[in-house]
Amino acid sequence: MPDELDVLERHPKTAKPGEVMRPHNLMCFGCGAESPHGLQLEMYAGEGFTVEAKMPVEQWMEGGPGVIHGGILSSALDDVMGMTPRLLGPPGVTVHLQVDFLQPIPVGKTLHLRAEILGRQRRKIYTEGVAHLGDPERPVARANGVFVTVDVREHFAEHVENSAKAAEYMGGKPQL
Template sequence: MKTSFVLPTGIEPLTRHPNATRPGQKIDLHHSMCYGCGADAEVGLRIAVTAGEGLTATATMQVENWMQGGPGVIHGGVLSGAFDEVMGTVPLLLRRPVVTGHLAIDYAKPIPLGSTVHFGCEIIGGIGRKIYTRSYAHLGDPDAPVAGAHALFIVIDLEQHFADYRDKAVHPS
């Protein structure tokens, strides 16, 4: 599996915020209708991300029948969405909201329907508003990854970034 990712020169180590979610606890997110983590979304991944030590986290996702791509296996785009959710959540340990700037995935093995996918994720570092992360997925054996990913996230001002869209947001009734 290809796992190379060229980091920019000058990347700096980042530090966990003192008020960040404690290790072992679920990192609470933004709203219940989120496709990645929302409990009220009609169709969604329902991923719960758990804070680890330092700038790490873990997560799991059940591979359901509606996620099918090829016969009997998960669709690559669904796995992409899962990586985006997990890696986009970890910067909350810095207390910084982010949006995805770049996401690259290396698929190594098919993931069967009915599986539980386990994710490990960490923040590599950052420069200015840019935060770099990496993640891997496995089916229960961390030494046998089924996919890996790298991403760049951009720190945003939540109110300003979503100001033009808030009135169009769907909320559970």
Template sequence: MPEELDELVRHPKTSRPGEPMRPHNMVCFGCGEQSPRGLHLEMFAGEGFSVVAEMPVEHWMEGGPGVIHGGILSSAFDDVMGMTPRLIGPAAVTVHLQVDFMRPIPVGETLHLRAEILGKQGRKIYTEGVAHLGDPTTPVARAHGIFVTIDARKHFAEHVERSARADEFKAGKPQV
């Protein structure tokens, strides 16, 4: 992360600490309520520039015998960390994601995720995520990500036709 960072200012229209965060997209694999096969993460604004979520580790998420698949965990981190830019306003997309798997995460447990913005420089937003199984002093995984702010309408313009909700995006109803 660069030494010289921009000042972080919480957007006046973002969720307040403890309030739910609006999904990226109603059919988003991570947080979309209408995603047929998604994680259905409910995220809440935290203090400062953080977002928190809980995720039951279900049998369909299994990778190794009795434990979560690393790709599912990576998706959860990507989505929770990807929600943090909304705390400061701009839409942003993932350009780098690194996950450190520290302990097995058993099926049947509840995974607690917390992400926060570490800093911002220009369009780059640096984030960190931590996951635990109920004891924040014993993390089971950590992640670092870099997100880049975008103009969402321009960024997704050539792909919106492929969305399950293309008509609504073209009509300008949901935001990404």
């Protein structure tokens, strides 16, 4: 993370601590409630510059026998960290993601996910993510991610026609 950082300020219209955050997109693999094969994470704004979510580790998420697949865990961390830019304003997309897998995560447990903004420099938002199984003092995974804010209309203009919600987006509701 660079030394010279911008001052962080919560956007006045972002969710308040304890409130549910609007998904990135109803079809988002991480947080979209209508994504048929997705994680369907419900995210909550936390205090300061944090976002939290819980994810039951289901059978279909299995990688090694009885434990979560690392890609599923990475996706969950990516998506929770990827919600933090919204606390400041426009959404951001991942440009860098690094995950440390600290302990096996058993199927049947509930994963607690927490993301925090560490700093911002221009469009770059530096974040940290932590996962635990109920005891925050015993993390089972840690991550760092860099997100770059985008003008969503411009960024998705070429691709929105591929969305399962193309008709709605192209009709203007929901707004891109």
